[in-house]
Amino acid sequence: MLERIYKRAILAAACAIIFLCPARADAHLVTTGLGPVYDGIGHFFLSPGDALSALALALLAGLRGTAAGRRALFILPVAWFAGGLFGLAATGWASPPEEIVGALSLLLLGIFIATDIALPEVVVAVLAALIGGTFGFFNGLGMREAGAGIGVLQLLGVAVTLFALVALASALAVTAKPMWARTVVRVVGSWIGSSGLLWTGWVLHSLK
Amino acid sequence: MKTNSFQPSRQFAWLAVIAILLALAPNAQAHILPDEGGGFKAGFHHPWSGLDHICAMVAVGLWGAQLGGRAMWLLPVVFPLVMSVGGFFGLIGVPLPGQEIGIALSALLLGTMVCLEVKPKNLVWPAILVGVFGFYHGHAHGVELPPGESGLLYSIGFVLATGTLHACGITIGLVHRWAAGKIVLRVAGAAIAACGIYFLWVALHPETNESAPVKAKVSAIAPANLWQNA
Numbered sequence: 213m214l215e216r217i218y219k220r221a222i223l224a225a226a227c228a229i230i231f232l233c234p235a236r237a238d239a240h241l242v243t244t245g246l247g248p249v250y251d252g253i254g255h256f257f258l259s260p261g262d263a264l265s266a267l268a269l270a271l272l273a274g275l276r277g278t279a280a281g282r283r284a285l286f287i288l289p290v291a292w293f294a295g296g297l298f299g300l301a302a303t304g305w306a307s308p309p310e311e312i313v314g315a316l317s318l319l320l321l322g323i324f325i326a327t328d329i330a331l332p333e334v335v336v337a338v339l340a341a342l343i344g345g346t347f348g349f350f351n352g353l354g355m356r357e358a359g360a361g362i363g364v365l366q367l368l369g370v371a372v373t374l375f376a377l378v379a380l381a382s383a384l385a386v387t388a389k390p391m392w393a394r395t396v397v398r399v400v401g402s403w404i405g406s407s408g409l410l411w412t413g414w415v416l417h418s419l420k
Numbered sequence: 421m422k423t424n425s426f427q428p429s430r431q432f433a434w435l436a437v438i439a440i441l442l443a444l445a446p447n448a449q450a451h452i453l454p455d456e457g458g459g460f461k462a463g464f465h466h467p468w469s470g471l472d473h474i475c476a477m478v479a480v481g482l483w484g485a486q487l488g489g490r491a492m493w494l495l496p497v498v499f500p501l502v503m504s505v506g507g508f509f510g511l512i513g514v515p516l517p518g519q520e521i522g523i524a525l526s527a528l529l530l531g532t533m534v535c536l537e538v539k540p541k542n543l544v545w546p547a548i549l550v551g552v553f554g555f556y557h558g559h560a561h562g563v564e565l566p567p568g569e570s571g572l573l574y575s576i577g578f579v580l581a582t583g584t585l586h587a588c589g590i591t592i593g594l595v596h597r598w599a600a601g602k603i604v605l606r607v608a609g610a611a612i613a614a615c616g617i618y619f620l621w622v623a624l625h626p627e628t629n630e631s632a633p634v635k636a637k638v639s640a641i642a643p644a645n646l647w648q649n650a
Contacts (some may be wrong), residue, residue, distance in 0.1 A: 369600060
């Protein structure tokens with residue numbers, strides 16, 4: 213009993229010391245950046261369109277089973293990285309149709325998830341390659357335009373984060389065996405599709 | 421003898437605490453950029469901005485909970501999906517005649533369904549009814565979008581808020597499992613239907629709408645950017 217109190221007292225003292233001696237949190241790294249790899253890792257926190265598309269694809273792949281999830285897990289990051297390399301090398305893309313492609317992707321993937329349509333694994337793999345390649349290409353174009361100069365490392369950070377995101381989300385969907393759990397995933401899909409449709413309307417409205 | 425592990429009082433106490441905390445939570449204004457976080461905030465705020473929208477969306481959840489089974493998730497899925505179609509048409513500029521009347525009727529009819537505890541054998545009719553009204557609500561939101569926001573974040577916030585309102589309705593509707601809860605739900609449905617009658621009266625007599633002067637009075641004393649973001 214005394215030993216437990218002693219341990220807790222030490223833990224409380226350690227916490228108090230840590231709180232009393234905080235280091236400065238350099239939160240405003242807009243100008244300095246975090247370094248190319250970490251900038252790439254942070255990409256999905258700053259680009260909700262990309263993150264949501266990747267999440268939707270991962271959920272779709274997970275719903276279609278373990279094999280489809282495994283394929284998406286490797287195809288999406290690799291295609292994203294390859295598309296990014298093409299984007300870094302591409303010229304003559306002044307204003308890529310990034311928004312409308314993102315909106316339509318969300319709409320399509322959301323409908324597939326909400327309806328729980330039995331897509332063959334090959335189709336899921338092709339979708340992963342297409343979406344990964346296209347979004348990666350737009351990322352590469354953006355990095356090139358921003359003049360980062362070290363885009364390959366940034367793309368590496370993006371691909372690593374994507375791998376982790378797809379692994380977690382598709383695993384979650386694969387384990388959604390009970391009816392209620394599968395329904396929750398489908399409801400999330402319907403919300404993703406709804407967001408995609410509204411975003412499509414928004415983009416068309418902005419073009420007017 | 422196996423006892424039922426369901427403990428309604430404790431679960432509802434937790435749900436009530438969470439609901440109160442969520443309702444009382446202030447905005448976390450941590451570096452909201454006008455084109456990013458502001459879009460989500462504006463989108464999430466929009467469905468809460470009118471009592472007519474709140475009544476209809478909560479009624480959908482209540483009715484779903486009354487119907488039970490598949491309806492509990494089917495109706496709240498149909499509403500946002502069709503609502504986004506309406507929002508899409510509103511955004512691209514397709515007009516919808518009788519918009520305010522349609523919204524008022526949604527509160528009136530959905531409230532009536534809850535009040536009378538209507539339970540059709542086939543879920544097609546509830547889904548069509550909810551879908552039609554979802555279209556009206558979505559169209560109204562689509563034509564009232566604030567300029568200069570992030571389209572995606574606005575859309576996500578908008579859909580999440582709609583889903584949250586349905587979830588509120590479903591959570592309240594869970595009292596349906598008790599005899600007293602059934603009566604409470606029917607009274608709530610009657611209250612929503614009564615609100616619907618008022619909305620209908622206002623929609624048919626727009627010159628008597630008193631909310632416009634109130635809003636104008638508030639906007640005159642509020643900072644200009646408050647209404648841009650809200």
